[in-house]
Amino acid sequence: MASDGERYAFVAHWLDPHSSIIWKYQLMFFTADNSIAMYDIKNKRSFLKRTPYPSIRPEDLYIGATVTVYSRQLKVVGYDDEYTKKRLEHIQMTFALIKPDGVEKFGELLTEIYKHGFVLKRLKMCTMSPSEAREFYKPHSQEPIFEEMVLALCSGEVIGMEIIGDDATARWLKLIGPRDPGIANLEAPNSLRARFGRDKINNALYGADSKEDMERLRTLFFETPGFGKCPALQKDSTLCIIKPHAVLAGIAGEIIQHIMQSFNISGMESFNISHVDAAEFCEVYRGVVPEYTLMVQELSSGPLIGIVVSGVKNPVASSDCEGTTEAPPKTIVGIFRDFCGPADSEIAKIVRPKTLRAMFGIDKVKNAVHCTDLDEDGLLECQFFFKTHPKK
Numbered sequence: 086m087a088s089d090g091e092r093y094a095f096v097a098h099w100l101d102p103h104s105s106i107i108w109k110y111q112l113m114f115f116t117a118d119n120s121i122a123m124y125d126i127k128n129k130r131s132f133l134k135r136t137p138y139p140s141i142r143p144e145d146l147y148i149g150a151t152v153t154v155y156s157r158q159l160k161v162v163g164y165d166d167e168y169t170k171k172r173l174e175h176i177q178m179t180f181a182l183i184k185p186d187g188v189e190k191f192g193e194l195l196t197e198i199y200k201h202g203f204v205l206k207r208l209k210m211c212t213m214s215p216s217e218a219r220e221f222y223k224p225h226s227q228e229p230i231f232e233e234m235v236l237a238l239c240s241g242e243v244i245g246m247e248i249i250g251d252d253a254t255a256r257w258l259k260l261i262g263p264r265d266p267g268i269a270n271l272e273a274p275n276s277l278r279a280r281f282g283r284d285k286i287n288n289a290l291y292g293a294d295s296k297e298d299m300e301r302l303r304t305l306f307f308e309t310p311g312f313g314k315c316p317a318l319q320k321d322s323t324l325c326i327i328k329p330h331a332v333l334a335g336i337a338g339e340i341i342q343h344i345m346q347s348f349n350i351s352g353m354e355s356f357n358i359s360h361v362d363a364a365e366f367c368e369v370y371r372g373v374v375p376e377y378t379l380m381v382q383e384l385s386s387g388p389l390i391g392i393v394v395s396g397v398k399n400p401v402a403s404s405d406c407e408g409t410t411e412a413p414p415k416t417i418v419g420i421f422r423d424f425c426g427p428a429d430s431e432i433a434k435i436v437r438p439k440t441l442r443a444m445f446g447i448d449k450v451k452n453a454v455h456c457t458d459l460d461e462d463g464l465l466e467c468q469f470f471f472k473t474h475p476k477k
Contacts, residue, residue: 091116093173094165095146096126099157102361111165112154114146121154140333140386144204147176147249153386156360178206179253180293180302181261185241187289190281192342194290197277198248199335201260207247208390209306210353211313215239221305224298230286237286244353245306245313254293261290315471316351322395323418324466325425326455329387336445337390340453343441344392347424352393352471360385366469369462379450391470394421418456418463425456 097112110132111124121141123133133154141152150161164170181198183191188210198205213221218238225231250256262269262276266288269279282288293299305312325344327337332355344350358366363384370377397420426433426440430452433443446452457463 091172093143093146093169095161095169096163096165097123097152097159097161099159102359110159112146112152112159112161114141114143116143123154140330142333144249145333145387147173147178149178150206150249151357151388153357156382156385158357158359158385175251176249177251177253177296178247178249178299178303179257180299180306181246181248181257182291182302182306183244183246184238184287184289184291185243186237186283186287187281188242188244189345190289191244192338192340192345194277194281195338195341197260197338198246199338201250201256203248203250203253203257205246205332205337205355205388206249207307207388208244208353208355209313209315210242210244210350211315212242213239213313217312221302233286243313245302247303247307254296254299257292258294261292264288315354316393316395318393318464318467318471319351319395320464321417322351322393322467323421323457323463324455324470325392325394325421326384326470327390327392328383328451328453328455329389330383330447330451331445331453332388332390336453340441340445341390341392343444344394344424345398347397347399348394348421349396349398350392351395352467353390354471355388355390356470357388358385366466369458376450383450384455393467393471416460416463418458418460422456422458425454428452 093114095112097110099108099110101108109126111126113122115121115135118137119139119141120135121133121138122135125132138154145152146161148161148163152159152161164173183194187194195205215235218235219226221238222231222234225234228234248257260277262273262278264278265285266278266282269276269282273279277290278288281290293302327340331337331340360381363381366384367377367380370380374380394417396417424440426437426442428442429449430442430446431448433440433446437443441454442452457466
């Protein structure tokens with residue numbers, strides 16, 4: 086995306102949660118060493134001297150992006166100079182949908198999305214009503230199979246996404262291939278519809294075909310109040326969070342694939358939470374674990390994916406207790422906690438090498454996933470993100 090030694094400049098806003106004042110900054114990114122600097126536009130003074138900041142990468146900076154700098158969530162709202170605009174304006178956002186027949190393979194599909202250079206900005210799992218599906222498919226309303234398309238779209242959960250990449254709309258359409266998987270197998274055998282689709286209606290994926298269509302679909306799916314029904318939270322549920330470091334590393338798809346092989350997922354959505362919200366969520370660990378402050382910093386450092394786990398699909402795999410003599414736990418909270426493994430990934434790699442934290446984590450803070458620890462907290466933690474969280 087960029088060669089060494091370049092400097093990009095953006096306009097970024099920060100909403101002060103205490104005063105509700107929006108502060109405007111010039112955010113500069115230096116590609117030679119992944120360093121950043123900030124300039125306070127209103128007060129006309131330096132706010133942050135140039136400093137290395139490895140958690141921000143060139144691909145994280147685009148119009149509409151949210152990046153976290155020392156616990157401040159900055160929204161990138163524009164380019165600050167013509168050079169940056171000319172160099173980066175080809176970075177686009179597009180809308181992508183996983184249809185009901187493709188949801189079971191979402192982990193594999195998300196891995197393909199990362200593999201082909203896209204960045205996940207936003208996602209939401211929901212179900213559509215017939216009227217919502219007709220509005221979604223409005224450009225296809227004159228097609229003979231329109232009602233069949235609507236019926237298929239209403240047959241189960243869908244997952245909508247905003248993804249970012251070079252010439253994103255055209256590249257996404259090329260990646261998914263022709264609408265008819267039969268034709269896709271002949272013309273684009275490596276396309277996602279050729280590999281995961283069944284027929285012209287149940288072809289696993291959908292994509293916007295223009296900038297205008299992208300804006301229509303993302304506004305409809307993400308910004309329209311009440312659009313898409315999310316399943317009611319059940320008492321026998323537990324929360325999984327794919328942490329920001331894992332999302333940014335592009336391994337969320339692999340993690341989701343492992344979870345879906347053994348568990349039922351009834352809710353999934355991406356979030357960017359503030360330092361204050363992260364501290365509230367982690368309050369139970371304050372004074373209990375020495376890594377509390379670092380845990381809060383990690384959860385508020387970038388996008389995370391919240392998942393409601395609501396049942397066991399594969400008891401043999403999900404209750405694997407390798408390395409322990411304890412009987413398999415009986416509640417969904419305990420079963421999934423056991424599936425995730427010890428909190429410290431370095432320990433997990435030794436005593437429970439097949440668990441999520443052993444396979445995808447780094448240490449006790451960047452351990453890939455958070456899971457509910459106590460049986461009585463399963464529903465409460467799910468509600469924090471999927472019911473009461475103020476900023477989805």
